[in-house]
Amino acid sequence: MSAPNARRRLNDQTAVGLLLAGPAMLGLFLFILAPFLVALALAFTNLRLGSPLPLEFVGVKQFERIFTDPDFLRALSNNLLFASTVVPLQTALALGLALLLNRGLRGTVVFRTLFFMPVVFPMSLVAVVWVLIYAPGPEGMMNGFLDLVTLGAWEPRDFLRDPMLAMPALMLLSIWQGAGFQMVILLAGLQQIPEELYEAAALDGAGRWSQFRHVTLPQLRNSLVFVVLVTSILAFRLFDQVQIMTRGGPDGATTTVIYEAVQAVFTRQQVARASAMTVVFFLLVLALTWLQRRLARQEREIG
Amino acid sequence: MKASRLGRLGSYLALTGLALLFLAPLAMMLAGSLKPNERVLVEAGTLAAFLPVGASLDNYAAVFERTDFLRFLFNSVFITGTIVAAGLIVNALAAYAFARLQWRGRDLLFNLVLALMILPFEAIAVPLFYGASILGLRDTYIVQILPFIANAFSIYLFYSFFIGLPRELEEAASLDGASTLRIFFAVIVPNSKPAFASVAILSFLTWWGSYLWPLLVTIVPEVRPLPVAIASFYTLPPLQWGDILAFGTLMVMPVLAVFLMFQRWFVRGVASSAIKG
Secondary structure: OOHHHHHHHHHHHHHHHHHHHHHHHHHHHHHHHHHHHHHHHHEEEOOOOOOOOOOOOOOOOOHHHOOOOHHHHHHHHHHHHHHHHHHHHHHHHHHHHHHOOOOOHHHHHHHHHHHHHHOOOOOOHHHHHHOOOOOOOOOOHHHHHHHHOOOOOOOOOOOOOOOOOOOOOHHHHHHHHHHHHHHHHHHHHOOOHHHHHHHHHHOOOOOOOHHHHHHHHHHHHHHHHHHHHHHHHHHOOHHHHHHHHHHHOOOOOOHHHHHHHHHHHOOOHHHHHHHHHHHHHHHHHHHHHHHHHHHHHHHHHHO | OOOOHHHHHHHHHHHHHHHHHHHHHHHHHHHHHOOHHHHHHHOOOOOHHHHHOOOOOHHHHHHHHOOOOOHHHHHHHHHHHHHHHHHHHHHHHHHHHHOOOOOHHHHHHHHHHHOOOOHHHHHHHHHHHHHHHOOOOOOOOHHHHHHHHHHHHHHHHHHHHHHOOOOOOHHHHHOOOHHHHHHHHHHHHHOOOHHHHHHHHHHHHHHOOHHHHHHHHOOHHHHHOHHHHHHHHHHOOOOOHHHHHHHHHHHHHHHHHHHOOHHHHHHHHHHHHHOOO
């Protein structure tokens, strides 16, 4: 094939390539990249829908404001509390389930299906159903259950209106809904561990616990890192449960960054302030993602 | 791993106990949806919560009387269905161009796709909402569909799959003089069913339960999807728990049926979301 022909072929592929990738790239530009850049820009302005003030560049004023706003700081600390509690608990539960399902027992598929079922439930439906579960008074299901397991020592509580219990209540239903998703990912990771590694470890006289520590955990590391990252990001996206069950209350005990941002833009038309909040949210997600990539890479270098 | 008899028994006990805890909210929802409204809350704290004593379909009838349930169902199916179907085509075509064709700007654009993968929807919700408001697009289907068709993560999943396909498949067709588009539909698509299934299931799970965006951009029930509809039905007086649970059961039944039929595919799809980082 002569050179001009080769070049024409290359050009042809450029046209086809752009044509095939075009629709998706156009969508990503218009609906993801452009809005993101706009959010970055808006965070440095005073934009408010329907405000008579002219649009102005105000520097980092919105950030100064949100970082001195007790509600936003409360939201940020709530997200951190949610992440630092839910991530370890949910991951441990999912790992436990995956290990139980990976023992080659009969009926594994049935159990796997049951544990995964809540994942196909929309979070808003889960939230509404759990409002009933958390109903105050002895007739509430959670109160009844706790009364049963404490043999009658439990005093009925109004979970969603109790500043100490509202957040743990949201955490519990989030774990219930999400554990199945993680379990499936960890189970897939477990199934990829070569059986020979366990046989070799057993020959070396390693017991169950030692096999788990020296074979299972290191082999599962990338899956665990991924699961922890996804759950942490979900913890910072927390919104549906809060909006439906507590509206951020009582007394800000369950407010979150995204809930505050939605309040700002939706009920107070503060577009710039809400943008600043979502920029902070994005930086948190970025930091988490960076951390995950680093941890995963480390493993590749060692392994 | 082989487990001892005692170990097996312990595993079954643990699995059964956990399964009961996982199932309790669902069993309560189903039983409560069949019970007279006033009994649902009263019995929620006892074992009677799981027994549909005095079962009837009255609550289900009430759902259809008090709400436009079928409209919400249609909205959800239409919105999610369009996002998933259009997304499969658009994102798979893009992934194919990235995985197999040589073209100028390819690497730059692909790196952009990888970078956009980490942008969660919430980070762009404010300007999107602002844009939808000034364009007068609130309370439409288009604003609930169009922004979500192109998806960086879907492109990445397709890309990872296409990269692993043997090139011989396409080369034979290419010698026959088939066009790129023809090769894609006649050779690539039939050989990539697992990838299409995974992407379809993952994007379905994402958008079917979507709440924040439709809550922001819709007010009229005519275009509202189920997740927003159940939340607003719950705040609609009088508070009738039986009706709410019937709404919830109706809303989750079709998806649950599809899930139970194709649960292997669901599991595989979710597991595939974890490929590398």
